[in-house]
Each structure stands twice: as C-alpha cells, then as structure tokens.
Amino acid sequence: MTFAGNGIGITRGVAIGEAHILQRGLLDISPRTIDSKNIPGEIKRFRLAIKGARERLQGIREKIPSTTRSDIIAFIDTHLLMMNDAALVEVPIQLIQQHAYAAEWALQLQRDSLVQVFDTMDDPYLRTRRDDVEHVVNQIQMSLLDIDGDTEADLNGKVILAQDLTPADTIVMRHQGIAAFITEFGGPMSHTAILARSLGIPAVVGVHNITRLLRQGECVVVDGEQGVVLADADQSTLAHYQSRINVAQGRATQLRSLIGKAATTREGVRVHLMANIELPEDIEATRELQADAVGLYRTEFLYMNRQGMPDEEEHYQTYRRVVEGLDGIPITIRTLDLGADKQVDGCTATSCNPALGLRAIRLCLKEPKMFQPQLRAILRAAVHGPVRIMIPMLSNLQEVRKLKALISETEADLRHEGIPFASEIPVGGMIEVPAAALSADAFTRELDFLSIGTNDLIQYTLAIDRVDDEVNYLYDPLHPAILRLIQMVITAGERAGIPVSMCGEMAGDPRYIPLLIGMGLREFSMQPGSLLIAKERLFELDAAKLTRQTRKLMKRLGESDFEQLLDKICTRH
Ligand code: PEP
Ligand code: MG
Numbered sequence: 001m002t003f004a005g006n007g008i009g010i011t012r013g014v015a016i017g018e019a020h021i022l023q024r025g026l027l028d029i030s031p032r033t034i035d036s037k038n039i040p041g042e043i044k045r046f047r048l049a050i051k052g053a054r055e056r057l058q059g060i061r062e063k064i065p066s067t068t069r070s071d072i073i074a075f076i077d078t079h080l081l082m083m084n085d086a087a088l089v090e091v092p093i094q095l096i097q098q099h100a101y102a103a104e105w106a107l108q109l110q111r112d113s114l115v116q117v118f119d120t121m122d123d124p125y126l127r128t129r130r131d132d133v134e135h136v137v138n139q140i141q142m143s144l145l146d147i148d149g150d151t152e153a154d155l156n157g158k159v160i161l162a163q164d165l166t167p168a169d170t171i172v173m174r175h176q177g178i179a180a181f182i183t184e185f186g187g188p189m190s191h192t193a194i195l196a197r198s199l200g201i202p203a204v205v206g207v208h209n210i211t212r213l214l215r216q217g218e219c220v221v222v223d224g225e226q227g228v229v230l231a232d233a234d235q236s237t238l239a240h241y242q243s244r245i246n247v248a249q250g251r252a253t254q255l256r257s258l259i260g261k262a263a264t265t266r267e268g269v270r271v272h273l274m275a276n277i278e279l280p281e282d283i284e285a286t287r288e289l290q291a292d293a294v295g296l297y298r299t300e301f302l303y304m305n306r307q308g309m310p311d312e313e314e315h316y317q318t319y320r321r322v323v324e325g326l327d328g329i330p331i332t333i334r335t336l337d338l339g340a341d342k343q344v345d346g347c348t349a350t351s352c353n354p355a356l357g358l359r360a361i362r363l364c365l366k367e368p369k370m371f372q373p374q375l376r377a378i379l380r381a382a383v384h385g386p387v388r389i390m391i392p393m394l395s396n397l398q399e400v401r402k403l404k405a406l407i408s409e410t411e412a413d414l415r416h417e418g419i420p421f422a423s424e425i426p427v428g429g430m431i432e433v434p435a436a437a438l439s440a441d442a443f444t445r446e447l448d449f450l451s452i453g454t455n456d457l458i459q460y461t462l463a464i465d466r467v468d469d470e471v472n473y474l475y476d477p478l479h480p481a482i483l484r485l486i487q488m489v490i491t492a493g494e495r496a497g498i499p500v501s502m503c504g505e506m507a508g509d510p511r512y513i514p515l516l517i518g519m520g521l522r523e524f525s526m527q528p529g530s531l532l533i534a535k536e537r538l539f540e541l542d543a544a545k546l547t548r549q550t551r552k553l554m555k556r557l558g559e560s561d562f563e564q565l566l567d568k569i570c571t572r573h
Contacts, residue, residue, distance in 0.1 A: 004228070011224040014221070016219065017158050020155055022163075042102065053142070079139075083139075108141075135164075135168075162182075183206070204224060223241070255532040270522070273524055276297075277294050277297050286329060295525025298334060316376075334430070338363055339362075365399065375406060390427075392430045407427065429443055432455075437489050441495070445496065450492075450499075461485060462482070503525035503526075508524070513537050513538065517546050519554075
C-alpha cells in the first residue's frame with residue numbers, strides 16, 4: 001500500500017528495507033479474577049514469569065559484545081534491577097492475595113498507578129522512566145502469557161515496525177542487522193531514542209498506527225533526519241533515497257581519509273581538535289580518530305543508573321583505565337558537575353531552581369565527603385598519563401582558592417599515607433556563568449587554562465532553561481551578548497598567555513567554527529562524531545581574513561549591519 005507518514009526523526013540517516021512488524025507491543029490485558037483457592041498457584045505463576053523474563057534479559061545481556069558502551073548495558077541493568085523491585089514484584093502479589101486478581105491484571109493495575117506518578121513529573125528525563133516501567137511490565141506480561149519475542153526471526157536488513165521497543169530489543173536487533181526502526185510511541189528523549197542515536201540506527205518514532213497501516217514484507221523508506229516514513233514508493237522516489245544513502249556512505253569514507261592529518265586552517269594555522277568523552281568506552285573513538293586531546297571528560301556518568309555513590313577505588317580504577325587507554329593522549333578531567341539537569345540517586349536537589357542552586361563546584365565544596373574520593377582518585381590516576389583538572393560552573397575566585405586548598409590537603413594526605421599520586425597537575429576552570437566570563441582576566445591569574453562551556457553560558461546569559469522545549473527557540477549562540485562574552489574570555493587568555501578552549505556544543509558545530517577562528521579560538525572540544533567534519537571545515541578557512549572580518553563585526557555588535565557582517569563570516573541556520 002502506498003503510504004507516506006511523519007513522525008519524529010531521532011537519528012540522522014536513511015534506510016530502505018522490508019518491513020518486519022513485531023507481533024507484540026501493548027498487550028490487551030482485561031480485568032480477571034481467579035478462584036481464591038488458586039491464589040498460591042497464581043503467585044507461583046507470577047514469580048515464575050518474573051524469573052523467565054529476568055533470565056531472558058540476562059541472556060541478552062550476556063550476548064552483548066564487550067565493546068558495547070557501558071551506558072547501553074546500563075539500560076539493561078536498570079531493567080534487571082527493576083525486575084527485583086518490590087514495586088513490581090511484591091505489590092502485585094499483595095493484589096493477588098487481597099483481591100484474587102489474575103497475575104496479569106494485578107501487574108497491570110500496579111503498572112497503571114506507577115505510570116500515573118511518572119506522568120505528573122515535569123522533568124523530561126524522569127518522565128522517560130515511565131518507559132522503563134512499561135518495558136519491564138511488558139516483558140513480564142509476555143512471559144505470563146507465554147508470548148515469545150522475535151529473537152529467532154531473520155531481521156538482517158529489515159525495517160522494524162513496533163508499537164514500542166525496549167532498549168534491550170534495540171540492542172539485540174542491532175546485532176541481528178536491522179536497517180532501521182519505526183515505532184508508534186516514544187519521544188526524542190526516550191532511552192530507546194538515545195540508544196538509536198548512539199548505535200547509529202536510522203529511526204523514526206511517534207508514527208501512530210504504523211503497525212496496522214503497513215503489511216509484513218512491504219518495502220519501506222525511513223528518513224531518520226526528516227522523520228519521514230514511505231511505503232511502496234515509486235521508482236524515482238526510491239532512486240532519490242538510494243542516492244542519499246550512497247552520498248552518506250561516500251561522505252563517511254571521504255571524512256575518514258582526514259584521520260591522521262593535523263588540523264590546520266588553509267594557510268597552516270594549527271588548531272587543536274579535542275574530544276568530549278563521557279564513558280570509558282569513548283576512548284576508543286578518541287584514539288581511532290586521533291583527537292589531539294580529551295578536552296572534557298564528563299565524570300557524572302559514574303553516578304548515573306545506580307544506587308549509592310562510587311567510592312575512591314571505583315573512581316580511581318575508572319580514571320586509570322581511561323588514562324591508560326588513551327595511551328599518552330592528554331585528558332582534562334572535569335570534577336563532578338552534579339545538580340540541575342544531572343541528578344542522581346542519593347544526591348537530592350534542595351533548591352526550587354536547581355540550575356541556580358547547589359550544583360557543580362558549589363555542591364563539591366559544600367560536600368567534601370562526597371567530593372574528596374574523586375579528587376584523590378584523579379590525583380592518583382594522573383600517575384599513569386597526562387591529566388588536567390577542570391572545575392565546572394565557577395562564579396568567583398573564592399571557589400578556585402578553596403578547590404586549590406582542597407587539592408593541597410588531598411596531596412598532603414596521600415603523601416602521608418604513602419599512596420603514589422601526581423603533584424602540580426594543571427588546574428583550569430569552565431567559563432559557564434556570565435560573571436565568570438566578565439571577570440575572565442582575574443581567573444586567568446589563578447588558573448592554568450580556561451574552557452568555555454557554551455551550553456550553560458548561553459543558558460545563564462539569555463535566561464533560558466536548556467532543557468525546557470518551550471524556550472528552546474531563544475537558544476542563540478550568535479546573540480551579541482554571547483559573542484561579546486566569548487571574545488572577552490579568549491582575549492583574557494591571550495593576554496595572560498594561558499590556553500582557552502571551548503567545550504560546549506557550539507565548538508563542534510561547523511557553522512560557528514569560522515567565527516570562532518576569527519575570534520582567536522584555537523582549541524575546540526567536541527563529541528568525537530564531529531571531529532572530522534570540523535577538521536574538514538578548518539581546511540577551507542583563511543584565519544587571517546576571518547580575524548579581520550571578525551574584528552570589524554565585534555565593533556558592530558547589535559548595530560544595524562551586524563547580521564550582514566555576520567553572514568559574511570558564518571552560516572547562521
Ligand atoms: C557546557 O555547559 O557547555 C558544558 C560543556 O558542560 P555540560 O554540557 O556538561 O553542562
Ligand atoms: Mg556545563
């Protein structure tokens with residue numbers, strides 16, 4: 001059947017393949033009671049179903065290749081933990097005992113009340129936890145109803161159509177060679193969407209009724225960039241999409257040919273391209289792409305998807321693995337940036353406005369017991385390779401001084417305990433708060449380097465919550481106020497002779513690189529996937545010309561010809 005539909009495109013890339021409709025999804029569970037004498041048997045059936053679901057998931061986890069990123073494995077571990085959680089195990093058993101409900105119905109009632117709680121939450125990340133409940137309940141119910149998954153089907157090259165997919169499904173199917181997937185439910189922040197992006201699977205979510213509208217085996221086009229789904233397309237449409245696939249493949253090969261070439265502008269000005277990493281596994285990409293350094297190692301991941309805090313040894317072993325894995329590539333480890341949008345269990349936000357509350361360095365200085373294990377571990381890991389420490393969200397010099405005093409104390413403790421550590425590690429700060437940008441000169445006198453965190457700098461300067469979709473349209477890296485602050489920081493670094501880098505998303509966006517080069521920025525840190533595109537852009541640029549154009553622009557910030565001058569330097573959209 002000819003079909004054209006729209007959903008939310010969550011991963012770049014196009015795929016063409018045969019539709020494979022998953023024969024499951026939201027199961028039809030209706031109210032049912034049992035004879036009260038069968039209650040013990042029903043409880044036993046329920047426990048066995050959980051055991052079965054757990055074993056199936058454990059089996060999937062064991063088959064995941066060891067090279068898989070640990071955040072991906074963590075999705076499955078979270079589901080395994082949930083299968084032991086009293087809310088999903090004990091509460092349904094109580095309902096079976098008290099009301100003689102059939103196990104499926106008892107579980108469904110508990111699912112409904114949990115989902116209701118998640119639905120009232122404002123936080124978009126926590127709302128995605130609703131998906132976890134749905135996925136785990138779904139797996140237990142499949143086990144209760146004795147419905148098998150499609151684990152044995154030949155999915156190679158197929159486009160999967162489903163009401164929803166669990167992270168575990170996504171991983172398994174990726175290894176079965178699927179070309180793409182389309183779901184009826186899910187949003188861009190769901191775990192499955194995050195996974196699809198990180199695994200590079202073209203995907204479109206939120207295409208209502210797709211599993212009913214298409215037939216098994218039909219030829220489907222999935223455009224993960226535009227969120228478009230086409231079935232039974234004519235030859236010329238198919239040829240158009242096929243040529244997009246060919247172009248993308250050719251482009252990837254072309255970009256890979258830049259690996260190993262030093263990043264310079266056209267006239268040979270050397271620029272340092274560094275990687276932002278989050279997971280120990282990202283080191284592989286950093287090495288493979290031959291990044292000049294790791295400009296930002298976000299350590300918060302160590303605290304996510306778990307109960308309790310990591311201890312010093314866990315910090316140390318993780319950092320040591322990363323430092324050794326980088327094999328001499330220098331790394332900048334950012335100290336904990338918890339709070340605001342990066343919440344973890346056991347560390348509760350007390351402020352009614354967490355983005356302006358106790359986050360990042362503020363939290364670390366307030367809670368030295370939580371912070372010190374990390375600091376000790378970083379100093380110890382620095383014995384194994386070149387390490388720098390970076391402080392997030394600085395707003396005044398007292399914070400720098402307190403942190404440095406804490407480092408000295410930590411060094412003294414380690415020395416006293418006879419534990420090897422590296423001393424005189426360079427200490428830098430992130431410029432993410434307008435107050436810090438405005439006083440960048442003062443920070444250069446007390447720090448060894450600066451790094452501009454534009455994600456937060458834009459949030460705080462323009463007063464827009466970076467996770468609030470409603471105000472996302474105001475998020476403008478080219479706002480004159482932002483450009484003025486960035487220029488102030490770069491100039492302060494030049495005057496003091498200390499390096500300044502940028503590690504916010506702006507640094508990895510090829511549209512802004514010419515302007516930043518014109519401003520004098522020579523160190524860019526970005527997600528590994530952007531490194532080669534940035535390098536390619538740099539090769540085309542004339543730094544001397546951009547410097548002249550940008551100087552002129554900076555004198556005309558906000559004036560009538562500002563946008564015209566800006567257009568000469570960079571693409572705005
Ligand atoms: C930033 O704010 O630009 C930054 C790099 O830090 P994060 O995105 O982790 O807050
Ligand atoms: Mg930040």
